[in-house]
Amino acid sequence: MASSDLIQAPAGSDRSPRRQDARRNHEKVMAAARELFAQHGLQVTVPQVAERAGVGRATVYRSYPTKDDLIVAVTREQFQELEERTLAALRSEDAYQALCAYIPDMLDHLLRNRGLAAAFFEGRLVPAGRLLGLIGRLVEAAKASGQVRQDADERDLRVVLCGVIRQLIVLDEWDPAVWRRYGDMVLGAFRP
Amino acid sequence: MASSDLIQAPAGSDRSPRRQDARRNHEKVMAAARELFAQHGLQVTVPQVAERAGVGRATVYRSYPTKDDLIVAVTREQFQELEERTLAALRSEDAYQALCAYIPDMLDHLLRNRGLAAAFFEGRLVPAGRLLGLIGRLVEAAKASGQVRQDADERDLRVVLCGVIRQLIVLDEWDPAVWRRYGDMVLGAFRP
DNA sequence: CAAGAAACGGACCACTGTGTCCGGTTTCTG
DNA sequence: CAGAAACCGGACACAGTGGTCCGTTTCTTG
Known part of the structure; x- marks a missing residue:
């Protein structure tokens, strides 16, 4: 649970060495998660977040190895x-x-x-x-x-x-x- | 949901045509369900009830086709x-x-x-x-x-x-x- | 523009919990 | 006491969700 801190940057102006599309997707995932969690609570599934963000499931899991990590990122x-x-x-x-x-x-x-x-x-x-x-x-x-x-x-x-x-x-x-x-x-x- | 009323008798002095052992098991299931639901809420699983009652899962499902039926029986x-x-x-x-x-x-x-x-x-x-x-x-x-x-x-x-x-x-x-x-x-x- | 690295995402696995099936066993009845 | 009916319960099938893998695509850079 909450086993990683891969994404340190304050989720905005990070010029990390990551690729542009990666950063874009990452932002889309965060936005989707924020929205869905706020609306429907934490029982929203990772596939749902991925679909809303318009990416594959694995893309979500890449940034946030577990669902808990995603929750923590959105919630913190x-x-x-x-x-x-x-x-x-x-x-x-x-x-x-x-x-x-x-x-x-x-x-x-x-x-x-x-x-x-x-x-x-x-x-x-x-x-x-x-x-x-x-x-x-x-x-x-x-x-x-x-x-x-x-x-x-x-x-x-x-x-x-x-x-x-x-x-x-x-x-x-x-x-x-x-x-x-x-x-x-x-x-x-x-x-x- | 609550799709059956197989067990009509007031769960006590029923001399229904069912066999003795069936009635005994049925009582054990009810007692186990009452106890577990009271203690741990409705998220108790059917296998847990069966184990506590000392019977197989299918025996529970025979009296109560779905978990909801069991809940209703205990709760009503x-x-x-x-x-x-x-x-x-x-x-x-x-x-x-x-x-x-x-x-x-x-x-x-x-x-x-x-x-x-x-x-x-x-x-x-x-x-x-x-x-x-x-x-x-x-x-x-x-x-x-x-x-x-x-x-x-x-x-x-x-x-x-x-x-x-x-x-x-x-x-x-x-x-x-x-x-x-x-x-x-x-x-x-x-x-x- | 081409080569290499990074990221993508569909297919796949594992686990849990509900509900079903069928061969073996127990109980009732004649 | 023996045959038939009822019942038992372990094994199986199915669905939903968290998490992983690898061939393919896309970006970056010299």
């Missing part, structure tokens, strides 16, 4: 963005206010990226430790406001938030207005 | 029990109080029956319409107390409750005390 940068969002919330003056914005924000973001959501609440593959730590600090900070139950922790947020997300995915709910309502309810679950 | 009676619990809650004087007991009760019950949980929040197989209707009535009744947000409905309860259950299953959480805490949080999600 998105994970980083999650961390940044969390950090931003953490920098806010009013921690509780920040949490109130953070939760629906995460809901929205993860529901638009169903592969990312799966990678997040499944836990394996991309190491989530740092992100979870940040979320923990956010919850901790929000507790000081008195608006959040004192026994809450990062794990609780993960369970409730990811749980709701998962069910909304199962129900194939794509309406952001509905998502926001559930964000509100998740927040409610943490009131003392 | 448990579904009925869920309906009865819900009806009991519905008969209570104080609907809100009933809901407060009902939610942790469901959590506990479904977490002890992971296959049932999967069948419930996946929706296919056993028709859940009647049960969902009852839950809807319970939510509706509880709203009158003013302690439940007015825009809540059966679907909301399903999303939040099943979501939490699903995550607790993923985290392999078996401590009933923890389950109760989350029951409290789910209830919190429905406060106005």
Whole structure:
């Protein structure tokens, strides 16, 4: 699993010694994978990605020896963005206010990226430790406001938030207005 | 899917024209399936059930032509029990109080029956319409107390409750005390 | 433009899980 | 107690998915 780091370049302006067509195909594969994973989750098959990209299966496997490698490649940068969002919330003056914005924000973001959501609440593959730590600090900070139950922790947020997300995915709910309502309810679950 | 009703008898005192050993094996299969589904969910394989029951695979398939038939057979009676619990809650004087007991009760019950949980929040197989209707009535009744947000409905309860259950299953959480805490949080999600 | 290297992709393999078949065995019945 | 029917279960067939191989094509470079 995740056994290789063949592709180091930040997936953009790499003038590696590889051939032009290889780079083009590689970009097509990444784009296809991003799109399909976001839309249908991680159970998308490698042949599907290859077909969407308009290349053969072996071409995908050349860049990413296993499917997990592909998932990691697509997911890693998105994970980083999650961390940044969390950090931003953490920098806010009013921690509780920040949490109130953070939760629906995460809901929205993860529901638009169903592969990312799966990678997040499944836990394996991309190491989530740092992100979870940040979320923990956010919850901790929000507790000081008195608006959040004192026994809450990062794990609780993960369970409730990811749980709701998962069910909304199962129900194939794509309406952001509905998502926001559930964000509100998740927040409610943490009131003392 | 669920293409047969070969086994009509209520799985107990059937003196059908079948042979003794057949009935014995059938019981063993049911017991094994109940146990394994409850413990590990519906992704248990038919060979696993057969092995646990101490019979060959074909013996399982004889009584239940497809895996779905087996799932339905195991799940149906448990579904009925869920309906009865819900009806009991519905008969209570104080609907809100009933809901407060009902939610942790469901959590506990479904977490002890992971296959049932999967069948419930996946929706296919056993028709859940009647049960969902009852839950809807319970939510509706509880709203009158003013302690439940007015825009809540059966679907909301399903999303939040099943979501939490699903995550607790993923985290392999078996401590009933923890389950109760989350029951409290789910209830919190429905406060106005 | 031609030769060599790199990449392409269709065909192939391996594994897992569902569902079927048939020869041997056990149970019922006359 | 013997024949027939029912049943048992190991071996087989099939499908879907992850991963590999090698002959062919395409790019690069002198």
